[in-house]
Every structure is written in C-alpha cells, then in structure tokens.
Amino acid sequence: MEGEQVVNQAATPAPTKKKGSTTTMLLVVIIVLLIGAIGFLYYQFDQSRKELVRFQDPEFLSQLQEENTQAIIDKVKKLMLLPDEAPTVATLIDVDALREENPEFYADGQNGDVLLIFTKKAILYREVDNIIVNVAPVFIEPAASLTDDGAETTDETETEDTTETTDDTETTEE
Incomplete structure (x- = not known):
C-alpha cells in the first residue's frame, strides 16, 4: 500500500492558490496605477500653471x-x-x-x-x-518743417500738405 500512496500523491495536482488572493493582488495593482496616474496628471497641471504664471510676467x-x-x-x-x-x-x-x-x-x-x-x-x-x-x-518723411525764419513748426495742416505733396511726386514718378 505504501507504493500506491506514492503513486496517488504524484497523480494528485499540487494545491492551487486561492481565487481571492489573485483578485486582491489585481485590485492592489489597479489602485497603485490609478494613484500613479493621478500624481502624473497633477504634476503636469502644476507645470502648466507655473508656465502660465511665467508668461504673464x-x-x-x-x-x-x-x-x-x-x-x-x-x-x-x-x-x-x-x-x-x-x-x-x-x-x-x-x-x-x-x-x-x-x-x-x-x-x-x-x-x-x-x-x-x-x-x-x-x-x-x-x-x-x-x-x-x-x-x-528707408525714406523717413520729416514730421516738422522749418519756416522762412528758421523756426520749426509742427502744424497738422502743414504735415498733411507735405504728405500730399510727396504722394503727388510719387504718382508723377510712376
């Protein structure tokens, strides 16, 4: 009988892990991944906020x-x-x-x-x-012109007249 017992023990499958421990392990992995994802997203948000503050300076x-x-x-x-x-x-x-x-x-x-x-x-x-x-x-038109006595004037009318004269000259040259 002792020989039969050895044969029976070899034919018997090894004890398997409980189903509950696999589910618990999977749940722990999912929670760790979620915490990691939340941490990463918060880090990205914080970096974006800091950049926004910098660009407002x-x-x-x-x-x-x-x-x-x-x-x-x-x-x-x-x-x-x-x-x-x-x-x-x-x-x-x-x-x-x-x-x-x-x-x-x-x-x-x-x-x-x-x-x-x-x-x-x-x-x-x-x-x-x-x-x-x-x-x-680059041609810069003077904003002020000199009068006969050498004084500088900045009258709007004279400035507009100078511009119009320049425009007429450019039109004639074309």
Whole structure:
C-alpha cells in the first residue's frame, strides 16, 4: 500500500492558490496605477500653471522677446552685413494689407516673415526658409518743417500738405 500512496500523491495536482488572493493582488495593482496616474496628471497641471504664471510676467516676456529678436538678427547677419545698430523688428501678419501700401517691397512677402527696419534700410526675412526676401532703403518723411525764419513748426495742416505733396511726386514718378 505504501507504493500506491506514492503513486496517488504524484497523480494528485499540487494545491492551487486561492481565487481571492489573485483578485486582491489585481485590485492592489489597479489602485497603485490609478494613484500613479493621478500624481502624473497633477504634476503636469502644476507645470502648466507655473508656465502660465511665467508668461504673464512682463519682465519674462520682455526678456523672451529680446532673445527671439537677437536670434533673428544673428540669423540675418549670417546672410548679409547689417548696420551696427539695433533694428525695429516686426512679424508680418497681414501681408495683403501691406502690399496695398508698398506692392514692390512686399511682392514676395508671406505672413510670418520678419521685417527688420534700420535707419537706412528695411530687410524682409523669411525665417522658415532662412532667406532674405527683399531689401529696400528707408525714406523717413520729416514730421516738422522749418519756416522762412528758421523756426520749426509742427502744424497738422502743414504735415498733411507735405504728405500730399510727396504722394503727388510719387504718382508723377510712376
């Protein structure tokens, strides 16, 4: 009989784990994953909130704008010689409206191009393609004019007349 008992023990399956312990283990894993997901989402939310606060700070925005402007100037310097002065920098938003004012300069311009205005020249630069689209001299009309006795006047009527005279001259030249 002892031989039979050994055979019976080998044929008997090994004791299995209880069903309740597997369910408990699965539940613990799910809870740990949920806590981890909630922690990750809170971290992302907190980082976004901090970024929003930073972008509302005028000093940070000014610094960011200066860095972006300097980066654009550095890129244009690699393409051509620039005057040794700080330009006024603007990004084109509505190039069609600008084409109406100056069709020759903005003919090949696109929205998103960058305009660098120096005292004597204007440069239209396309950052996406890293190309200079156009360069033109800058003509600044004086806001005040001198009278016969050498005194400076800033009368609105005279300023408008000067502008009209300039417009007539430009029309005649075309």
